[in-house]
Amino acid sequence: MNLSGMQIFKYLPAAKKAEHSNCKECGCPTCMAFAIKLAQKQVTYDRCKYMPKDLKALCAKNMKTPQKTIAIDNLKIGGENVLYRHEKTFVNPTTLAVILDCKDPDFENKLQRIKDFKITRINETMKVNLVILKNGEDYKTNDLCDETVYISEKDFNKLSLIKIVDNNFADTSKKLIEIRQKAILERDENYSNPVYVYLKSTNDLSDLCARASYYLCKYANMLVFEDFDEALFATLMTLRQNIFTDPQKPLQVESKIYEFNNPDENSIVFMTTNFALTFFAVANELENLHVPSYLIVTPAEGMSVLTAWSAEKFTAQMVAKTLKKFNLTEKVKTRKIIIPGLLEHMKEELEEALPEFEIVVGTIEAYAISDFVKNMTC
Numbered sequence: 001m002n003l004s005g006m007q008i009f010k011y012l013p014a015a016k017k018a019e020h021s022n023c024k025e026c027g028c029p030t031c032m033a034f035a036i037k038l039a040q041k042q043v044t045y046d047r048c049k050y051m052p053k054d055l056k057a058l059c060a061k062n063m064k065t066p067q068k069t070i071a072i073d074n075l076k077i078g079g080e081n082v083l084y085r086h087e088k089t090f091v092n093p094t095t096l097a098v099i100l101d102c103k104d105p106d107f108e109n110k111l112q113r114i115k116d117f118k119i120t121r122i123n124e125t126m127k128v129n130l131v132i133l134k135n136g137e138d139y140k141t142n143d144l145c146d147e148t149v150y151i152s153e154k155d156f157n158k159l160s161l162i163k164i165v166d167n168n169f170a171d172t173s174k175k176l177i178e179i180r181q182k183a184i185l186e187r188d189e190n191y192s193n194p195v196y197v198y199l200k201s202t203n204d205l206s207d208l209c210a211r212a213s214y215y216l217c218k219y220a221n222m223l224v225f226e227d228f229d230e231a232l233f234a235t236l237m238t239l240r241q242n243i244f245t246d247p248q249k250p251l252q253v254e255s256k257i258y259e260f261n262n263p264d265e266n267s268i269v270f271m272t273t274n275f276a277l278t279f280f281a282v283a284n285e286l287e288n289l290h291v292p293s294y295l296i297v298t299p300a301e302g303m304s305v306l307t308a309w310s311a312e313k314f315t316a317q318m319v320a321k322t323l324k325k326f327n328l329t330e331k332v333k334t335r336k337i338i339i340p341g342l343l344e345h346m347k348e349e350l351e352e353a354l355p356e357f358e359i360v361v362g363t364i365e366a367y368a369i370s371d372f373v374k375n376m377t378c
């Protein structure tokens, strides 16, 4: 496991009020500063000559890579450093792979379905990551070039991956947890290779989906399916996107003017920030309103409206600059902009910065937009 600065510090001379406390020989002003830098891997442990043997042993263990990364072209598998996402972040999303038999009479059809399949969600377009070609040594993969990676079964079997055949949910999940714990907590090199679960063909797609979802969360680096199913993959990709987001980076959407229900120059104009959750809540309401509208999404590093305002990422000047960039005055004759109800206190400030627009304070919650618009138009 990763040692924290405090865990390291308690072994150092300053914590024990021993000789050489804060001697600065390591180049750090104090033992505490050294401990923090060591925890962040900014210095190596051999910089302190007075470090006790037990801490040296812990640091040496800590230096080992918990899980190796295996690369197939530009596809990376494994490389995880933590058990839980909130500790830092997960690194490489679980690879979703399909095994295809080139001798299957339905091979071309199955391959075409895989090639045609893609989903786009929160600015990310997702495709099947890997196709393993059984009996496919002679298959010309040059003709297949797209974002999906192709590999012959023979080459796939040469990769240093730990295989778990999913015969039983309890056994598979137990093995996955054991392997990840050994790799991360004990830095055990016998368990440092990425793990894949092989899921056999079944008619019970709900059961397959439930098992695969669990393995995706804990702790398969790759799932290999004998069959391809669009609904199954769309579900797993959606789940995977949520599990593998970096908790330190808010999900954000592109900053631009979004259009709903074929708006024209007289349509109503809403505004919000590029925080993904707010955007989808508002966009969903606007889409279902069946009233033509625009939604201006301002750049705010993915922060929600109030957070963006308090972090000065949503100021009147920034809004004015964004509207100028989007050429809003050319796009619409409407001279009203509806801002989120939480930003009511910015009304005057915005009106000063945008003299050609009337600022209308909208709703606090997205679900109230429908009633708000009905009252506005009548």
Ligand code: SF4
Residues within 6 Å of the ligand: 012, 013, 014, 020, 021, 022, 023, 024, 025, 026, 027, 028, 029, 030, 031, 032, 034, 035, 047, 048, 049, 050, 051
């Ligand atoms: Fe503390 Fe060791 Fe650095 Fe001296 S060399 S300040 S004892 S960490």
